[in-house]
Amino acid sequence: MEINPILQNVLAPPVLFFLIGAISVLFKSDLEIPAPLPKLFSLYLLLAIGFKGGIEIQKSGFTDQVLPTLSAAILMSLVIPLIGFLILRYKFDVFNSAAIAAAYGSISAVTFISAESFLESQKIAFDGFMVGALALMESPAIIVGLLLVKFAAPQNRPKSRKMHLSAILHESLLNGSVYLLLSSLIVGFLTASSNPSGIAKMEPFTGQLFYGAECFFLLDMGIVAAQRLPRLKNAGSFLIGFAIFMPLFNAFIGVFVARFLSLESGNALLFVVLCASASYLAVPAAMRMTVPEAKSSYYISTTLGLTFPFNIVLGIPIYMSLVNTIIPLSPL
Amino acid sequence: MEINPILQNVLAPPVLFFLIGAISVLFKSDLEIPAPLPKLFSLYLLLAIGFKGGIEIQKSGFTDQVLPTLSAAILMSLVIPLIGFLILRYKFDVFNSAAIAAAYGSISAVTFISAESFLESQKIAFDGFMVGALALMESPAIIVGLLLVKFAAPQNRPKSRKMHLSAILHESLLNGSVYLLLSSLIVGFLTASSNPSGIAKMEPFTGQLFYGAECFFLLDMGIVAAQRLPRLKNAGSFLIGFAIFMPLFNAFIGVFVARFLSLESGNALLFVVLCASASYLAVPAAMRMTVPEAKSSYYISTTLGLTFPFNIVLGIPIYMSLVNTIIPLSPL
């Protein structure tokens, strides 16, 4: 593993803007992107990435790889929270363990987008159906997290608050970001199949603007992540270690799964990044609602303050090296 | 009238995003586009549509059709509220009747934009001066509505609240959206005549981005419309029927006027859509201020919850069939 790809990743505009945001907090600059502007960009990115993914899927058709890959993605988002839960239970109660584990089983769309930009700058191809994997990995992790709470700690909870399966499903499947991503994917698919002129008309909005909007959003993410970082001190070194070790561990499993699926290197990187990334939006929102016993500072400051920056700045090029090392090995 | 054009309309990205927004409310997803982001898009759409309209008008010059068409548009926005008022008085008091009638005499810019997109996807030409009609039809309907209140119900109102003609004119002519549309039209016209290089520099913003921004805004409109729909239950079946019947009735009158004006099919559709659409922004804002006796839920839930979705999804292709049937008939 050379230093070069990391440096190259750091010198790309999105990562630079991320760093600028983080440094502004360090230097106590009053740079601020007030609410709800970040929400505008996050909605836009989800819509655009879904729409483009839908078009790609329609174009390439459902190849042999699609179904196995999507199934493996869902499987990973079910297994990772279980592993995480077991590790976290050494130090934390059921509620906190389940909430943090769910976050690591789920994904971060912005990390995924950054990985796509990284691949584009390296001129490595990848397929649109990986956006489908992105969309499908958010909900199962939430479900596993809530089931863990339901079964591991039913006696501690006030009676009136028993979780119903329907509530769990609703919270996980109809979460705003999952919904927007999936439905934009469908819109993209339908547009490509029945109304191809619509693609060209959307292109300036969903295509050309994307990179710049990504930079702007990462500027804000840098600010937000750096603001959350100091709160990690209260979380203790166990959690800090977990926030770095867990993505690496997940990436390691992920790369072998990718190899087993015979994914090419572009798709393999995206698959690994999905495994390694952690949710700081959908899962925290769902957990805050359904598991108020868990401390939100734990699952937010780890995922957002540490895992996210680590993945964006160092993780992606590291995973690329991993992919380049493991995937080309002679078949299992 | 075949089903095909309706399906084709429904499968265009803007309508699909509208439906996505509506469905998210149905499924109780927490997808939300927080204020003031929708305002950003509505301001943008008005600015862009005005600017482009102004350029078109300058390019084509004032043809013979311009003046008659604009006059007919104003006439329609004066007559429709009167008809609506007479119908509504069967069930409602003067205040509510006048407010609802004014909304149906006025127009919806987003419906107009959707009709333009529909025409573009069908490759049917239309003229920039129709944006002028759009801009001119908002104010007269407000004026008629307020005059109806003034003369039909002066004795009921507290003395200190007598409406002055100047206040009526101010509220109707200097309404934010009317003002922005008209002034952007003038800017477009002036730019085209004295500074043509400015057109090319504006094109990425007002032109290329337009379709995507329209989709984003319609996503929000879908959410908002679906949130208003259930309130219609309180309004009663008379008002529900009115919200569907009135646009069809107005379209029917509109298509004959369009034929009388010898408009070609593109302009004819836009004219019909202007007649058939109802205002859910400018008129409600003016009515809330000047006729607080009227129930805002009546005029908002009908126009926004029912008439607007009806026009966007079914109305436009229906009106197109109407235009294609009536316009080519042998001259009157």
Place this chain on the structure above:
Amino acid sequence: MEINPILQNVLAPPVLFFLIGAISVLFKSDLEIPAPLPKLFSLYLLLAIGFKGGIEIQKSGFTDQVLPTLSAAILMSLVIPLIGFLILRYKFDVFNSAAIAAAYGSISAVTFISAESFLESQKIAFDGFMVGALALMESPAIIVGLLLVKFAAPQNRPKSRKMHLSAILHESLLNGSVYLLLSSLIVGFLTASSNPSGIAKMEPFTGQLFYGAECFFLLDMGIVAAQRLPRLKNAGSFLIGFAIFMPLFNAFIGVFVARFLSLESGNALLFVVLCASASYLAVPAAMRMTVPEAKSSYYISTTLGLTFPFNIVLGIPIYMSLVNTIIPLSPL
């Protein structure tokens, strides 16, 4: 000096939209661009102008002119507040004089952007390093202003509020807009030198969109400036005269400095505009924090209500004539 360039400037879309915004306030239209949408555009403009400037600097390299010009720019932003302070002390106390003087020593990024647009429409070349001058002129003026307060009025201030140099430096150098502009410049520079494909991918966002976003932002600036204008009445005729005289005076000094630096006419205009423009954002924010004794209505209503519109509408073409007259004269 002919009237033609002024008219030509007024008929450009950005200036037209500025006037539209101002007129809407005059006519009491309820057109409004609600917070934080203007902030979105101001952040965007700073980011885009910095990024493009960084790319230009990297492309052209550090020519002989760069260092002298930047040094002269800093010098001007140190000297102008001193002159302004001496003038203002005739009528105002130390606090108000220092705050207003600092605003006039500093710059307005939007005025600078308007000057760039003006040059582009006139097809006159200018260099990217002038953005560096823009970034460097904001802080020194703030420092001078605060030092003036520190040394001219130490006895009047409550003891616990003594200004520390470190606080002054922090407030002036890490101000959000200075920070974003400078760091975007660095990102642009790094991208151009190590990742040229990133430039093309940013271009639709930072390049093509720029003109339209500028128009939209100037629409808001027109509203805001016109809202501030009436407050000037309380400020008295001395301050009104100052708000027009000071930019002309500064422009006059600036054009001779530009000539001394042998700047070509494009760069010379930008240099003059930097001298003539006054800050209504960074400086007021800093002064509000550190010199609460000064009346914010003084330094905001002059810079924003009068100097800014004057520069945008009349100033820039006047300065261009000045540049065209003075610069080509035989060498000093």
Place this chain on the structure above:
Amino acid sequence: MIFSERELDAIIKTLEKANVPGYTVMKHATGRGPERVVTEDMEFTGLGANAHVIVFCEQELIDKMRDNIRDDLSYYGGVAYISEATPL
């Protein structure tokens, strides 16, 4: 004191006329009143949420404004309540 943003100008004029020492306005409040509907209805593109206005002032000033404010509120809708408060 809570009422629609669109009446804000009128109320502020009343306050200014009564020479209140100051006031604070918080926009974008939503709510429901006894008869009229949820006012979120009007907020959707930025027109017409409610405003929450706080005024700290002497009892006499309140008496002076009472009639004017009542008038506005009864016509356009809105509520106003008084609470005792002492300066810190």
Place this chain on the structure above:
Amino acid sequence: MIFSERELDAIIKTLEKANVPGYTVMKHATGRGPERVVTEDMEFTGLGANAHVIVFCEQELIDKMRDNIRDDLSYYGGVAYISEATPL
């Protein structure tokens, strides 16, 4: 009464059931409670600031709602205080 925006629907339902004459909601409040962290944490992309709800009503109504609201607040977090106020 101050609590998280995400509980807003539940609280409003309680208020409606108690037939309060009206209420006002101010969103986007942030804050810190005795044990839990600063809630700005959740605001960063628009999910989950606090809401500040004001209700002017009779004492009896308060008594009717007390238990339900207490229940929600103790579970999800939030505070509710009562102050006396007379209509203007």
Place this chain on the structure above:
Amino acid sequence: MIFSERELDAIIKTLEKANVPGYTVMKHATGRGPERVVTEDMEFTGLGANAHVIVFCEQELIDKMRDNIRDDLSYYGGVAYISEATPL
């Protein structure tokens, strides 16, 4: 307690030092004070509206904070009033 957003950090520090059980902040308030101008002036690109802070706490805590807060407010501007309130 109402004051400029730009002083918010200082006030919060005072509150935290006094160990208040919690507080709530509402930003984007605008207003007018006795001498200074309408603060909407500063809001136009997002810098410097007022903040409205609510603290429910015991009388003794208020006494502890009083001097520090008064100090900040008298220098930067702003008002603070106390009302009685009982927990629900």
